[in-house]
Structure formats: C-alpha cells, structure tokens
Amino acid sequence: MNSRRAKALAAAMTLVAMLATACSGSSSGDKDKNDLSLIVPLTPALWDTRQTASTLLAGQLLVNEPLMAYQQNGSIVPNLAEQVSRPSATAYEYTLRPGVKFSDGTPLTAEDVKFSYELHSAKDSPSYSAAYWARVKSIETSGDDKVTITLMAPDPQFQYTIAKTGIVSKAYYDKNGDKVGTPDVPNIGTGPYAFSRFVPQSETTLVASPGYRGKQPPYAKITMKTAKDDAARVLTLQSGEADGVLNAPLSQIDSFEKLDGFSGQEAPDLAYYRVNFDMKKAPFDDVHVRRAITHAIDRKALAEGVFGNRAELAPTMVPESIMAAVGDAAEVKKAYEGFAAGLTFDLDAARAELKQSNSPDGFEVEVPVTQGDPNQSLIVQTMAQDLAKIGITLNVKSLDEQGFGDAVYFKHTADGLSVDSWNGGTPDPINIPRNTLTPGLFGNASQYDNSRVNALLADYQKKDTDDPSRVTMLLQALAITAEDAAVVPLFTPKVYAFLADGMTLKGFDTFWYMTRWIDNITTSS
Incomplete structure (x- = not known):
C-alpha cells in the first residue's frame, strides 16, 4: 500500500549556499x-x-x-x-x-x-x-x-x-x-x-x-x-544531508542518475498503478462509463511519458512472471494476451461506450492524488488530455497521505475516480487480487463485489501451494474483473534505490523493507 507534505523551498541565497557546500553525495562534514x-x-x-x-x-x-x-x-x-x-x-x-x-x-x-x-x-x-x-x-x-x-x-x-x-x-x-x-x-x-x-x-x-x-x-x-517535493529530494542528496533515497520516484530516476557521488540499484517491483472506479457512486456504477474510460486511456503514452523505459504495461494486476512461476506458463501467456487485447486505446470505442451510458454527454470529476507519490498527479494530468476528447473533465485535488487514504480507501469521500499504486505484500500471486477485490477490504477502492470472483478467490486459498488448478481459478477471477472493468491496470514499475558511492543495499529487491535491511547495507573503504 508502500503511506505525505508541502512547504516553500528555501530562499535563493540559502539554496546557493547549500549547493556550495555539497560534497558529491557524501555526508556533510558535521x-x-x-x-x-x-x-x-x-x-x-x-x-x-x-x-x-x-x-x-x-x-x-x-x-x-x-x-x-x-x-x-x-x-x-x-x-x-x-x-x-x-x-x-x-x-x-x-x-x-x-x-x-x-x-x-x-x-x-x-x-x-x-x-x-x-x-x-x-x-x-x-x-x-x-x-x-x-x-x-x-x-x-x-x-x-x-x-x-x-x-x-x-x-x-x-x-x-x-x-x-x-x-x-x-x-x-x-x-x-x-x-x-x-x-x-x-x-x-x-x-x-x-x-x-x-x-x-x-x-x-x-x-x-x-x-x-x-x-x-x-x-x-x-x-x-x-521529501517535500521533487526539488527538495534532489537538493537533500546534493547537499550531503542524506546518504541515499529508497524506493526512488520513477519520475526522478534520470535526475538521480546524473548526481555525482551516488550509485543506483534496481529490481522488478511486485506492484502496479491502476485507475479505480468507485462502483457505488454514479456515474461509475455504470459499466459503460468504466469501459469508456478504459478505452480512452493511452497506457503506452502514459508509461513512456511518466516513467520512460522504467515500467511495463500491465495487462492485469499481477505481473505475468509472478503468475507463471506457480502455474502453467502457456496457460498464463494465453490469458495475459487476452487481458492485453481488452485494453486498447480507442477513442471511437470510448465514445461509443459513453453514448450507451447514463452520462452520454460526459461529466466532470475531482480526482484526489497524494503528495507522497508525485507520479499520481502526472498520470492524472496526462489522462485528462485524452478523456477531455470524449467529454470527461478531470480536476486534480492534492491531499496528504491521511486525507488520500480517507478519500479513496476508508471513508470513500472522493467523487469516485482515483489513481494509485498498489504493492503486493507477499510473493504469492493471490496477494494483490485478494486485497483489492475482496468486499470490505480497504484496498478495494472500487468497492467491487462480484460473487463469482469472491468464490474463486476463496477457493484458491483452500488449495495446496503446488496445486496447478489454483492458477486457473485466479485467471478466471481476473478475466471476470476485466469484463466488469472494475479497475484499469496501467503499468508495473521497477523499484530503485540510490546510495552514496561505496554504499550498497545488498540483495535489494521489492521486499527489502521486510528484512532486517539495516544489516544489509555495506560500505566499501
């Protein structure tokens, strides 16, 4: 779920003074x-x-x-x-x-x-x-x-x-x-x-x-x-106030790679960015509205514009490699090709779906984003350009982490459309679907409730870990979710860390925070 900030940057003279004392990413003298x-x-x-x-x-x-x-x-x-x-x-x-x-x-x-x-x-x-x-x-x-x-x-x-x-x-x-x-x-x-x-x-x-x-x-x-914002994050590293950044924002990787005195590490992430529809609120209780938005999102342009080459398009909410690791690779590949085929960017199809909906002329919606993830705002602003072409206006509202949590997960006070990144809490492929599709769980930002999906997820968890039929069940659940357009899977990013030269977080991966990671930081002399 991975949980915040806004103050002004320092005055120009203070900034110059800080940069003058920066020491190539190493810790400051005191x-x-x-x-x-x-x-x-x-x-x-x-x-x-x-x-x-x-x-x-x-x-x-x-x-x-x-x-x-x-x-x-x-x-x-x-x-x-x-x-x-x-x-x-x-x-x-x-x-x-x-x-x-x-x-x-x-x-x-x-x-x-x-x-x-x-x-x-x-x-x-x-x-x-x-x-x-x-x-x-x-x-x-x-x-x-x-x-x-x-x-x-x-x-x-x-x-x-x-x-x-x-x-x-x-x-x-x-x-x-x-x-x-x-x-x-x-x-x-x-x-x-x-x-x-x-x-x-x-x-x-x-x-x-x-x-x-x-x-x-x-x-x-x-x-x-x-960090308060992107500029503060870079400045804090340049000035020697910090020894590194963990789970660095993908939008800033180019900036971090150019910093003297820091080296990067990367690993595949078990996470995905998604568009959520609160299905208990109009107009998102209408499947045609949800499908219209799905077809109006240029996911490829989003991935390239926001993340460069550091994210892969997500056909569904579980990375294919994670699913194939516990199931039949051919079965998984075929299913994922089907998921991808249903996520085409097609404005004509989007307009046709919207005409069948209860909001044929479009609508305006306020979209919350959290200050803790600058990628959310970039995604929504980019999405807004295409959705405007079919008559849907997105207005960004920036919230702190607690406000965002209440609006999207807990109190559902948002208008009904949101963008977030959801992390898998364990290496098992059921993790993300269970926590984001099960009724009543806070990760289910769409308030999705489908009896067939509920039953398939429950049956999966009753199976032994070496039973191949459980992957078949999970693929069926994801197919139903796609048909319902419960969420729009966007992309699966990589995860990055940058540490001062000579420092390494040994074994860095998407679950580094679950280990006693402090013992895994090594420093070369």
Whole structure:
C-alpha cells in the first residue's frame, strides 16, 4: 500500500549556499559517520503497527520486531519466536525466545503477542493489515511463552503475515491508549532501535537501543525523511544531508542518475498503478462509463511519458512472471494476451461506450492524488488530455497521505475516480487480487463485489501451494474483473534505490523493507 507534505523551498541565497557546500553525495562534514540518513517514500501519521504497511515497515520492524523474520532468500526464520510448530494445517504454535525485553525493560510475554495480533484481527479493525488477519479463528496463550493461532482454513500467505507484524507492549498500550505512536508517546518494542524523534508525515529518527539482546546495529542513529517535493529530494542528496533515497520516484530516476557521488540499484517491483472506479457512486456504477474510460486511456503514452523505459504495461494486476512461476506458463501467456487485447486505446470505442451510458454527454470529476507519490498527479494530468476528447473533465485535488487514504480507501469521500499504486505484500500471486477485490477490504477502492470472483478467490486459498488448478481459478477471477472493468491496470514499475558511492543495499529487491535491511547495507573503504 508502500503511506505525505508541502512547504516553500528555501530562499535563493540559502539554496546557493547549500549547493556550495555539497560534497558529491557524501555526508556533510558535521554528520557523524555512525549516523545514517535516508529519504523514504512515506512517513506515517502515527507509528502504530495498524497504520504501517509496505515501505513503512522499514522503520516499524526495526523497533517492533516480528515473531518470525523474512530473509532475502525468501525463507522465514524464527526471531522473537524460538521455535514454531504446526499442530494441524490451520494451526501455528509459537514458543517465545526467553529473556527478551522491551526497550523500557519489561519482559516480552505471550499476552503481548496476543494483544499485538488482536490489534489487526479484531472485528472492524482499522489496520492496514486487517485483510491478512481476516481468516484467523482464534489466538490463544499458554503460560508466558506460548501462542497458538488457529485459522478458519489453510492460508498460504499467513507465514508472511507473521513476518510483517511487529510486536508491541500490551502494558504500554493499556497505559497510553490512542496516544501510542504519537510524537509525545513513541511506540516501544524489542528491536535493535527505538523511536527518538518523530514529525508526522515528515521525519523519523531511530536510535540504537542499548538494552537490545543481540548484536548492536551498525548505525547509532537512523534518520528517515520524506521529501517535500521533487526539488527538495534532489537538493537533500546534493547537499550531503542524506546518504541515499529508497524506493526512488520513477519520475526522478534520470535526475538521480546524473548526481555525482551516488550509485543506483534496481529490481522488478511486485506492484502496479491502476485507475479505480468507485462502483457505488454514479456515474461509475455504470459499466459503460468504466469501459469508456478504459478505452480512452493511452497506457503506452502514459508509461513512456511518466516513467520512460522504467515500467511495463500491465495487462492485469499481477505481473505475468509472478503468475507463471506457480502455474502453467502457456496457460498464463494465453490469458495475459487476452487481458492485453481488452485494453486498447480507442477513442471511437470510448465514445461509443459513453453514448450507451447514463452520462452520454460526459461529466466532470475531482480526482484526489497524494503528495507522497508525485507520479499520481502526472498520470492524472496526462489522462485528462485524452478523456477531455470524449467529454470527461478531470480536476486534480492534492491531499496528504491521511486525507488520500480517507478519500479513496476508508471513508470513500472522493467523487469516485482515483489513481494509485498498489504493492503486493507477499510473493504469492493471490496477494494483490485478494486485497483489492475482496468486499470490505480497504484496498478495494472500487468497492467491487462480484460473487463469482469472491468464490474463486476463496477457493484458491483452500488449495495446496503446488496445486496447478489454483492458477486457473485466479485467471478466471481476473478475466471476470476485466469484463466488469472494475479497475484499469496501467503499468508495473521497477523499484530503485540510490546510495552514496561505496554504499550498497545488498540483495535489494521489492521486499527489502521486510528484512532486517539495516544489516544489509555495506560500505566499501
């Protein structure tokens, strides 16, 4: 989902002075070599585990560790848990590692784990991760060191859910309530770092936790900043205020590649940009309107204009390589060719569909975009040029991350059309479809509800991971979604990082934020 900002740039003389002191991307002279400063895509409004997902986990999991840890090779190993057993296909029993303490000195207990998980599994939980916990039947404790989780049915993704969910202190939440995670009451955890300073939607400072049970982390302090705008992002690197940028905006890759003193890394992303239609709001409850817009979007021109050669057209919401890795490649290829054929740029077809709709003369709609993703605004502005040719006017409204979330995902206050980027939270191909097509889940910005799709997604999750029929089911679900024009898949981007010369994020890929990534930064002498 990957979660913000607008102030004026510094005065011209200040800018000149800053540039004059820039030192080819290396840290500025008064910056301690044991400190690390990075530009990140988003900073949350609250450091509560319910409000962090995707790249926000890069900060959260360094403080609030998970029971099991995701590794760069894709494996999941014990972390706060000393061991895990599977009493049945739907049950997981975790035994906690002895002697683990929170940063305030209190011991970690099974009740803390249970409480941490119920923040997400409780009915009507506002958690960004609620979808992953929806199939939990019960969470039980035994003594101070055992937790048993029972699912309603087997779920191939649940192991990743545990690896992405940080453990918090129940006593700390009982004492501080909704204040936990705010600048005045930072969250506490068992991890190698503790929250030190926090400016919502702007900047977070972590410091090494002196009471940490394991090896002390490589940096005494980590500062993670969200840039105010594109110019500020480049200037922050040039001035030596930051050592790098993670998940760099694709619209700025050319600028970053030209910077002296920085080197880039790239990897395929499990994410896609999409156009959402809120199907509970007119005129987007009309399939002809949705199909008209689908045909009026020049996806190829969008991809080239916004991302250059750094994104591939997306026939559907799951990259073909991810689907083919677990299914029959020939079957997948044929299905994807069909998906692509239905996404033609054809203004005549668009006009014909609109004439069949309840809005034959077109309409005007306000489209929210988040300040945290400058690509959204570029996409909407470019789309507007073609949609105007069929009588549809798009007006951009810029919102901070929280406002965008309410407008598109939670309160659905937007007019009904939006553009966003949705990241896969696990390597399983069901991840994006389940979280963006299931009724009631916040990723379902279209409020889509098709009984056949619901049944196919549910049946997929009941199948063993080596059962090829599950991919057939998923392809069928995606075909129905395409026929309904529930969303318009645009493109699948790459993911980039730029670090000061000599620094490398070893094993950088789309899921870097789920690992203990800080240990994977290497520095050559």
